[in-house]
Amino acid sequence: MKVAVIYHEDFGSKGHSVLKHRIRPSFEALARSGLLEGDKVQVFEPEPAPLSLVERAHTPEHMERMRTESYNRQYYDVALLSAGSVLKASEMVARGEAENAFAYTGTAGHHASPGSCWGFCYFNDLAITIMRLREMGLARFLIVDVDPHFGDGTRNFFGSDPNVYHINFNHQQNSNFDGKNNNYDVGIGFDAGDDQFLRELEGSLEMAKNFDFQICFVVFGHDSHADDYGGFELTSAVYPKMARAILNAAGDKGVVFVLSGGSVPEVASKAIPEVIAVLAGR
Numbered sequence: 001m002k003v004a005v006i007y008h009e010d011f012g013s014k015g016h017s018v019l020k021h022r023i024r025p026s027f028e029a030l031a032r033s034g035l036l037e038g039d040k041v042q043v044f045e046p047e048p049a050p051l052s053l054v055e056r057a058h059t060p061e062h063m064e065r066m067r068t069e070s071y072n073r074q075y076y077d078v079a080l081l082s083a084g085s086v087l088k089a090s091e092m093v094a095r096g097e098a099e100n101a102f103a104y105t106g107t108a109g110h111h112a113s114p115g116s117c118w119g120f121c122y123f124n125d126l127a128i129t130i131m132r133l134r135e136m137g138l139a140r141f142l143i144v145d146v147d148p149h150f151g152d153g154t155r156n157f158f159g160s161d162p163n164v165y166h167i168n169f170n171h172q173q174n175s176n177f178d179g180k181n182n183n184y185d186v187g188i189g190f191d192a193g194d195d196q197f198l199r200e201l202e203g204s205l206e207m208a209k210n211f212d213f214q215i216c217f218v219v220f221g222h223d224s225h226a227d228d229y230g231g232f233e234l235t236s237a238v239y240p241k242m243a244r245a246i247l248n249a250a251g252d253k254g255v256v257f258v259l260s261g262g263s264v265p266e267v268a269s270k271a272i273p274e275v276i277a278v279l280a281g282r
């Protein structure tokens, strides 16, 4: 199979109130696209991430706040299911059951640190997933976080781990490369357009080309669209180009897209099927 799409209807009904309205329309657009009709792209349902893993990634105090504080508690189950979606997508790619994957989510993950979270994030899906993949024997990972907001939670997990190469787009005015720890912060300010974004993406992938990794994760926030809330000014034309650039850079390694920020149904309904089409080789 070329692409495993991991989807659960709870993401659209119980997901974070900012993020959830795009879920069902974009999944229906994916169905209308015809991509699900062959055997190249198949849809799977996730299970909640196992608590044994989540509790190893996060502090007991954090877990307690997620279970007891009303604002967090309302998203507790869907946040576990979201992490489970990323976990399933990644396990399938790691086992060779799918070449690439797209994980839908109802909450995001990149602002979740070991002991805190913000910005529609509760559990760090990639930290949980990388922990599991390392148990399976994988060691080195490339993360391309194209969500315009700085992925501070993921950085707090992996900032001093040179076996996780973290490309991290953000709103700063300058870029910063930490070659010792393999962190590249791509600061492109506010109002960045398609050309600047793609140029910086290709430059960052070029810088990472000698990093030997086994799986590439893409933290896919389409809040970078001009009509969405994230402060870049991208158009819909950029997302398939972005996916193609990342796929080219990944070579024969699997790519796992993780749905991150973004709220506008029309943006998601165009971007998600087009990205999946690229992952499927169309």
Ligand SMILES: [Zn+2]
Pocket: 147, 148, 149, 221, 223, 230, 260, 261, 262
């Ligand atoms: Zn964002």
